[in-house]
Amino acid sequence: MAYHHILLLLHLLAATIWVGGHILLLACYVPAALREKNKHIILDFEKKYEKLGMGALLVLVGSGIAMAIDYGIAPTDWFSFAAPVERVVSLKLLLLLLTLLLALSAQFNIIPRLKAGNNNLLPLLYHIMFVTALGILMLVIGSFVRFGGI
Structure with a gap:
């Protein structure tokens, strides 16, 4: 129980950094870059955020895989969509x-x-919008584990 709770906390903290960073980028930096027609606003943010964001993404992947296995969903069951929590894991993957x-x-x-x-x-704006939307969608889908899956 404590192991899974620690994994969940790490996963949620990393999701906060990953998704929050993309929301911050989309809500604050992108409008300023478009308004000022200055690509360096986004490129500078990307350079500063990259290490933290990529680290958070690695923690997300690692903790997500560990939690899936802790739920009894082996890699051989990924993408089977056979059980509710397997569907959550498969959709998130x-x-x-x-x-x-x-x-x-x-x-x-x-x-x-x-x-x-x-x-x-x-093109970069579209990428940022889609990655942000995907991150939010992963959060929503992940929340269904609390209710037994999808």
């Missing part, structure tokens, strides 16, 4: 994969273009 694809696209496509002189912030 699918959303995580989508988030990682968006992050890779931003890191290797959009951000290098911005650094190279492209000033079009819309």
